[in-house]
Amino acid sequence: MALVEAFTLLLSCHFLLARLSNGELLEMNEVTVGGTFRRSSSLEQHIQTWRHIQASVKRQAYLNSHSMDFQLPAKYGLNQFSHLSPGQFRDIYLQAWPEIAPKYNMTNHDRPRSEHYLPRFDWREHGAVGPVQNQQSCGGCWAFSVVAAIEAVRVKDGGMLQDLSVQQVIDCDYKSQGCNGGSTISALEWLKQTKEKVVNETDYPYKAETGLCRVFPQLYGGVSVKDYTAFDFSGQEKLMKERLVDWGPLVVIVDATSWQDYLGGVIQHHCSSRHANHAVLIVGYDTTGEVPFWIIRNSWGTSWGDGGYAYVKMWDNMCGIADTVAAVFL
Template sequence: MMATNMSRFSSERYLTAWAETASNFDPSRSGIQVKMNYPPKFDWRDYGFVGPVRNQESCGGCWAFSVVEDIETVSAKDGGKLQQLSVQQVIDCSYENQGCNGGSPVGALDWLAQTELKLVNEAEYPFKDEAGICQYFPQSHAGVAVRNYSAYDFSGREEVMSVLVESGPLVVIVDAISWQDYLGGIIQHHCSSHNANHAILITGCDTTGKVPYWTVRNSWGTSWGDNRYAYIKIGNDRCGIVDNVAAVFV
């Protein structure tokens, strides 16, 4: 790995996701349909359901970006229009989180499901790189609501690939302390499975090559990573990627 142009990277600013303690995945109790004949290579980007990579700038709101981006894709795959929804709405209004100072993706999903709040279009409630006062919209206003979600610890289990294919992209929390130096290739070292600090989105997986990997969408702008994405080795819970896995239902 080589240094990138993220000279202003600050772990205190970027790595602010809180990891909730997730229950171990039990297919007999989860209500999630698991199929073991999933394709060896799959990516939701190939279906046109994944929007452009965003930039959280100096806001520690990765928890909100990952959740909103997941909702966008799941809504599109379920027959809706792919649109950019408002991250700022979640940052401002998810009262149990701390805006640009950090938050829990699962907490945000629980809040969205409980309140049935509709996420409005990004253009109606644009990102401003800081937390602000929550703007309310009437329930009749157009938007996308979260019907339900699931959150499990998949450590030591393979079913997570099936959930990715069946349910849509997955919100996960990883140890990304070394990621400011990432330029490409498959991440196989230099991250822990016990230091979750950054929320990202798994959009795909590939098990056809010598080193199987997850495809990961980040929120650090278009100049970061391998063409804006990262690739993490599948197996051994690399970077803690399967410890906190959330799927969204809209």
């Protein structure tokens, strides 16, 4: 490659990386991997990063072309993940283990609490949802979604909203593999069986890496999980909507492969059921418009999506959102 071409390539990559880092100008010999800065040792690494960005632009154009005929279409474009290949993105961020849950059936125990459910409901408006968090380069989405559900249900049951420790669940749930991935169902089972109290975030702060489990005395303050449910609501999203109101925010595992490029709007295509890889929290729904959608709180920071949130079309089991749905009871 000629010197001028190489310089042009590096300069273009430099400006795009500056844009992807929300205005913080990166040095020419730095790239971002998994939300952290790492030194690039060679021109080849810069070239590879630039190729990933070029591929991202093509992929985003393809996804946007399929959104043109939809109402409230999802938009795809450059964001903080555009410098990663799909494989890198999957290995860092899509680390939730899929689970098979039994089909949901109405029982005397979980009859609806109301005969009428509002066309729009959002647990954020009830003070039950804290700020969007950022898992960084740790594949701990499974723990973030479970802890966020516990925080929300505590408010639903009359308690105060408090930041609980995701790091404790990442370090101590021996059935999962910390930042290398885990299961929302296994985490809830572990919390139920051990009666482990999830302590405050200030007592056990987030490190974005797997560490040694810290044990607290039984009398130490915290929130314990009494029980949980996990069901397959595919084909029954109307009932799933009702259970969201009755039970509180729901932990779900979705196919988030195409979410690498998501900027906002309602996701209506290019994600599948039965290929779950990422755990998120459903905090509400909206059926008042032409396109009804679920309101999703993610754990990739506020610079992703719509302030850290995504919207997924209802009724079609889009992204497998109804395949594995868990609720927490305290």
